[in-house]
Amino acid sequence: MKQLDDSLENLIEIRNLKFSRGHRVIFEGLNLDIKRLENLIEIRNLKFSRGHRVIFEGLNLDIKRGEVTAFMGPSGTGKTTLLRLITRQLIPQEGTIRIGGIDIATLNLAELYQLRQRFGMLFQNGALLTDLNVFENVAFPLREHTKLTNRLIRHVVLTKLHAVGLRGAADMIPSELSGGMARRVALARAMVMDPDILIYDEPFVGLDPISMGVIVRLVRRMNDTLGITSIIVSHDVAEVSTVADCSFLISGGKVAASGSPDELRTAKSELVRQFMHGMADGPVAFHYQAPDYEEQLLGRDAE
Amino acid sequence: MTSVFRDVFNTSVEFVRTFGAFQLFSLRVLRYSPGVLLSRFDLVVKQVFNTGALSLVIIMVCGLFVGGVLGLQGYSNLARFNAEDSIGVFAAFGLIKELGPVITALLFAGRAGTALASEIGLMKATDQLSAMEMMAVNPVPRVLVPRFLGGIIAMPLLVAVFSMIGLFGTHLVAVELLSVDVGAFWQQIQITVDMDDIKEGIFKSLVFGVAASMIAVWEGYNAVPTAEGVGRATTRTVVITAIAVLVFDFMITAVML
Numbered sequence: 296m297k298q299l300d301d302s303l304e305n306l307i308e309i310r311n312l313k314f315s316r317g318h319r320v321i322f323e324g325l326n327l328d329i330k331r332l333e334n335l336i337e338i339r340n341l342k343f344s345r346g347h348r349v350i351f352e353g354l355n356l357d358i359k360r361g362e363v364t365a366f367m368g369p370s371g372t373g374k375t376t377l378l379r380l381i382t383r384q385l386i387p388q389e390g391t392i393r394i395g396g397i398d399i400a401t402l403n404l405a406e407l408y409q410l411r412q413r414f415g416m417l418f419q420n421g422a423l424l425t426d427l428n429v430f431e432n433v434a435f436p437l438r439e440h441t442k443l444t445n446r447l448i449r450h451v452v453l454t455k456l457h458a459v460g461l462r463g464a465a466d467m468i469p470s471e472l473s474g475g476m477a478r479r480v481a482l483a484r485a486m487v488m489d490p491d492i493l494i495y496d497e498p499f500v501g502l503d504p505i506s507m508g509v510i511v512r513l514v515r516r517m518n519d520t521l522g523i524t525s526i527i528v529s530h531d532v533a534e535v536s537t538v539a540d541c542s543f544l545i546s547g548g549k550v551a552a553s554g555s556p557d558e559l560r561t562a563k564s565e566l567v568r569q570f571m572h573g574m575a576d577g578p579v580a581f582h583y584q585a586p587d588y589e590e591q592l593l594g595r596d597a598e
Numbered sequence: 599m600t601s602v603f604r605d606v607f608n609t610s611v612e613f614v615r616t617f618g619a620f621q622l623f624s625l626r627v628l629r630y631s632p633g634v635l636l637s638r639f640d641l642v643v644k645q646v647f648n649t650g651a652l653s654l655v656i657i658m659v660c661g662l663f664v665g666g667v668l669g670l671q672g673y674s675n676l677a678r679f680n681a682e683d684s685i686g687v688f689a690a691f692g693l694i695k696e697l698g699p700v701i702t703a704l705l706f707a708g709r710a711g712t713a714l715a716s717e718i719g720l721m722k723a724t725d726q727l728s729a730m731e732m733m734a735v736n737p738v739p740r741v742l743v744p745r746f747l748g749g750i751i752a753m754p755l756l757v758a759v760f761s762m763i764g765l766f767g768t769h770l771v772a773v774e775l776l777s778v779d780v781g782a783f784w785q786q787i788q789i790t791v792d793m794d795d796i797k798e799g800i801f802k803s804l805v806f807g808v809a810a811s812m813i814a815v816w817e818g819y820n821a822v823p824t825a826e827g828v829g830r831a832t833t834r835t836v837v838i839t840a841i842a843v844l845v846f847d848f849m850i851t852a853v854m855l
Contacts, residue, residue, distance in 0.1 A: 384728060408734040422729035425721070436733045439740075484733075 335360040335492065335524050336381060341390035343373070343380060350376055352548040354390070363518050363525040365539035367532065369570065369579045372545045374528040375419065375496055381526070382414060382494065383407060394492075412440060415485035416494040421477035423469040423484075429456070430465040433484045440488065455483040458513060460506070474501040482510065486517065493517065495527045499534050511538050532571055536560070544570060546579065623816055627746055630739040635747060638739070645748025649710035649811075650755055656709050657702060661760040664701060665767025668692055672768070673776050682776075686783035687790045689768035694791065694799045698761035700847050703806035706753060707839035711814040714745050715835040718818025719828035727819075742815045749811025750804065757803035798854050805850060809842045 312325040336358035343351045350373040358364045366374045379385045381392060383399045391398050394410065402410060423432050433452045437443055443451070456462045459479040469477060478501060485493060495514070499507050515538050518525045529535045535542060536556035544552040544559065544567055552559060552567045560571050569577030585591070635642060672685040718741065721727050727737045765787075772778040814835050821831035 382732060384731065404736075408736070411732055411734040414732060416729070416732040418725045418729055418732075420725060422725035424726055424729070425724070436735075439733065439735050481729075488733075 333359060335395060336526075337391075337393040338381075339391050339393075341380065341387050341392065343376065343385065343387045349548055351380075351387070354545075354549055356543055356550050356553070358524065358526060359541065360524055361518070361522055362540040363514065363527065363538055365527045365529060365535045365542040366545055367529065367535060367542055367570065368545035368551070370530075373548070374545060377545070378416075378494055378496055378526065378528055382411065382416065412488065413491040414494060415488065415490035415492070417478065417481050417485045417496060417498055419496045419500070421469075421474075421481035423472075423477055423481055425469050428466055428468050429461065429472070429480050432469070432480060433487050435484065436488050451487060452483075455487050456480075458486075459483045460509060475503060475506055478502065479506065479510070482513075489521065491523055493523055493525045495525065495529075497529055498527060499529055499531045507534065514538055532573070546570075619820075620816055623819070624812055626738055627743055627812065627815065630743045631747060634739050634743040638744065641740075641744035642747045642751070645744045646751050647748075649706070649714065649745070649748050650752030653706060653709045653752070653756060654759065656705055657756050657760050658763050660701065660705055661698075661763035662767040662770075664697060664760075665689065665693065665764030665769075666771045668697075668764070669768040669771030669776070673772055673778070682772075682778055683782035684786060685768065685772045685778055686765075686787040689765060689772075690787045690791050691795065693761040693764040693768075694795055695802075696847070696851075698757045698764065699799055699802035699806055700843060702753065702757045702760045702803065703810055703843040704840055706749070706756060706806075707810050707814075707836050707843070710749065710752070711810050711835045711839055712832045714749070714811070714814035715818040715821070716828055716832045718742070718745070718815060719821030719823070719831045722819065722821060723823035723825070723828060742819060746811045746815050749814070750807040753807030753810065754800055754803040757799060761799065798850075801854075802847065802850055805846050806843050809846060810839045813839050813842060 307328070309325055309327040312322050312327075313320075314322040334357040338354060338356050341351050341354040342349075354377075366377060368374055376385065380387055381394075383392075383402070386400065391400065393399070397410075399407070399410065423429075424435065427435065430452055431438075433455055434448050437448050437451060441448075453462055453465065456465055459482050461476060461479055461483065464472065464476065464480070469480075472480065478498065482495075482498070485495075493514075498510060498514070502510060511534055514525060514527070517523060527535060527539065539556055541553065542556055542559055543550050546566055552562055552564055554562070559567055562568065562571075566578045568574070569579060575581045668689045669685065672688045673682055676682045676685055676688065718727075721741065727741065730737045730740060769780075769783065773780045773783055817831040817835045817838070821827045
């Protein structure tokens, strides 16, 4: 029901409302529409540093409701950090992050946890709880936040495990799983509460081509059928292009380019071309800053 | 010279800051403890098993040999005064009031404390604690408090087992090996050791349980999330717990004597 409501254009619609108290008419034929915010997440003027290293400086971006949005960029540009800022695992030094119009920096712990119940997050390494088996890992949010019966929990968990192709691995423990399997279990756990926002941190790493194809289609299908909003961090330009509605290329602490995968692929910016086409030469240096190669190999240091 | 003063000053500031953070952390853990004890007792029972039952072997083996050594040392010294029949009392006082709580706490730090710190540290390093937070589950009451309470409950039970097995070890050496009269051995314990002595042992074991468990969960929770960081947290758990146990033992003994 909640998902159905989310698909409506107006959040609240009031039509021809009449309300009286005794003889006193308070409203007579009131019509009012409160429009749903198009942007689910708005980031404004974000600044975040680690020690002396500035990661984001004046970052602005909007994530539209119901779309698959991808963050791409060279290694070390802070894509995972951005996810952690959006989920308030980290707090920015300056700027605001609004989710559904609410500045998340103003939330207390209870409100933050209430908000996070609307999130599902797939961590880079899966982050499965090592003292629970696969079934209990997926059931964990249900057991913590709902009063569903064991029978219903079993039904929901097996459904989610089936979606990622691991219903048969329900009794295995995390140490028995391969990296790709662990990530698929983590995906089942991320979607078990039917969240409004699903966040994927490098979802395609370590997956074989079959699993990757299934997961890419699953991400797209969940987004379209359930009306959720998905955020993906990935280096995999080819896979992201097949699934994302909008991509942000992050570099130098700011959004270097944004748009649909086709727009990015045909962009004229050298940085975008270098990243999208995987070229070694361009604005982003492949080699980390180092002394002269020849001098280092043949010079005095070599002795 | 200036740099020496600066180092001393910085170290002192860091110590005060860490100690303050530890106190705030302890208050946070204590605040959630009654709720966890009432509503998530199953988690606590699991941790009592992990910290207590799984430490039983090392506690029993060490208790037996400590008791045996007490029997040998006690006999050789008391025999000089023709008081070898008092060896039971000598061992009982030593085990119940001092050696039982202290050695058990040190063994607990080495076996269960390190396991707690490394488990929590690894959970942090592998993003399990972050994943819990993202699932809107507070890791303090879900992960830390059950381990803390499990340690507190397990410690007095382990101390009781240690003291009991220790006395049995003394009995084996003194009565079976050195032919001390069995009647005198047990009767003197029965007459001399009273409830206050046992209460002192229980009190110490509770204090050591709180200290050892709190230090272990603190070190694990604040470990640098790398393999090296978890290793260092584990080492610090043993070192700090050992110092804390001996300091608390001195203070409690001084007050209760």
